[in-house]
Amino acid sequence: MSDLLVCLSSPRRALSAAWVSRSSRSRSRKVALGLVGVVGAVLVTAAPAAAQELTPAEYNTALLASLWLIVAGCLVFLMQAGFALVEAGLTRAKNVGNIMAKNLADMAIGALAFWAVGFGFAFGSDGGSFIGTDAFFLSGMSESFDNGDVLATPSFFFFQVVFAATAVTIASGAMAERTKFSAYLIFSAVMTGFIYPVVVHSFWHGDGLLSDLNIGDARFSDFAGSSIVHSAGGWAALMGAIFLGPRLGKYAPDGTPRAIPGHNIGYAVIGVFILWFGWFGFNAGSELAFDAWVAHAIMTTLLAASAGIMSAGAVIWRKTGAMDVGMAGNGALAGLVSITAGTGTMSFLGAVVTGAIGGALVVYSVLFVERKGVDDPVGAVSVHGVCGVWGTLAVGLFARYDDAFLGRDNAGLFYGGGFDQLLVQAIGVALIAAWVLGTTAILFKVIASTVGLRVSPEEELAGLDVAEHGSPGYGPEPVQFV
DSSP states (O other), rough: OOOHHHHHTTTHHHHHHHHHHHHTTSSTTTHHTTHHHHHHHHSOOOHHHHHHTTHHHHHHHHHHHHHHHHHHHHHHHHHHHHHHHHHHHHOGGGGGHHHHHHHHHHHHHHHHHHHHHHHHHSSSEETTTTTEOOOOTTTOOOOTTTSOOOGSSHHHHHHHHHHHHHHHHHHHHHTTTTHHHHHHHHHHHIIIIIHHHHHHHHHHSSSSTGGOOOHHHHHHHOSSSSIIIIHHHHHEEEEEHHHOOOOOTBBTTTOOOOOOOSOOOOOOOOHHHHHHHHHHHHHHHOOOOTTTTTHHHHHHHHHHHHHHHHHHHHHHHHHHHHHHHHHHHHHHHHHHHHHHTTTTTHHHHHHHHHHHHHHHHHHHHHHHHHTOOOOOTTTTTTIIIIIHHHHHHHHHHOOSSSOSSSSSSSSSSTTTTTSSHHHHHHHHHHHHHHHHHHHHHHHHHHHHHHHBOOOHHHHHHHHHHHHHSSOOOOOOOOOOOO
């Protein structure tokens, strides 16, 4: 029976042991992550004989794993609504329709681009430890898991495609209120179809640059995507905001930043709760099996977000004399992003500390980014980029348990693991940042030089709902005819 089947039919300890036993210290690790099973199965449909090898108990275990991936994927899918509400609430009413349109486009374009080429680039057969070279349009993927290989079915694709949509929609908030809709559609397609899949291939595929990265016993780990998903989106957001420039009126003539309040804090807070809810699927679903460690991931997710709210709220209250609700909401998201890498390896206390530091960090980062002339209306760069970096580095400090990527318990510095793990995490963070910053800079430069990236000042002042979509998001009361 395959190692993957052992992983799916056992608790997380067995899953971790199976993955690590297949990794050793060499390129055999490329099989270790369990995801390389996707590569082979994407190309070869399971034979009927393989299906006959499954016992009823094994089949039910595979069925449960498939169901969990679908349920978790649905939770992550719902996060698109959360992102839409947070962005809409923290920006002005005249752009609410445009924001909803961008989030619709992210899911629609993301699904099609990831189905066509993105999944193949991410999980297809390795080409030089850089990119997948086949499995485009899900060619050869079996719709049956009768051989127990759930990661070779559409269940796994669905779970991955909603992650791709998350990565691109992160940038939407930083680019809000002044981006051409047509330009944003191009960015969305390239991000989900190429830039993000290369990041995924580097680690989660099991045959990429980051999955080979090690110093002694220390191996790079990002369990659910603090850097793979969130920092990738955050760096794209930073480049988008830089190339666009600030919104009209954001800065005084002397360069002092001005507040541009959002129009509905209720939208923003409801959006935070939806994102928090979806994050339970984001982190716990990344276990890729329904076992005892799912509850552990849910608990670390809950605690980190709670600590992030308390920390961000306390810091902004102390700095300004008022407890800014929007900043507290960003504290929740900062805690969630921060724990995403370490959700499977940290203790509950480690999750609280990681989330609390993330919550404090996001306040200082938002203020720093703003002072540097980068206009990020929702704080996406800070929440996802900066806190994604922190969460990935935090694994090097607080890693207590083997998360099936680390290959050992007590890898964190504070558990006696030494500085090697922290250094490996830092190298991984730098490589992801370099790739996304470089490729998105090229992309935005090309877009700006061709179709144009920013709307005209007149369109910006009127609002993108009217300028780009033909009608206001909040329409006037209809005229009553007698």
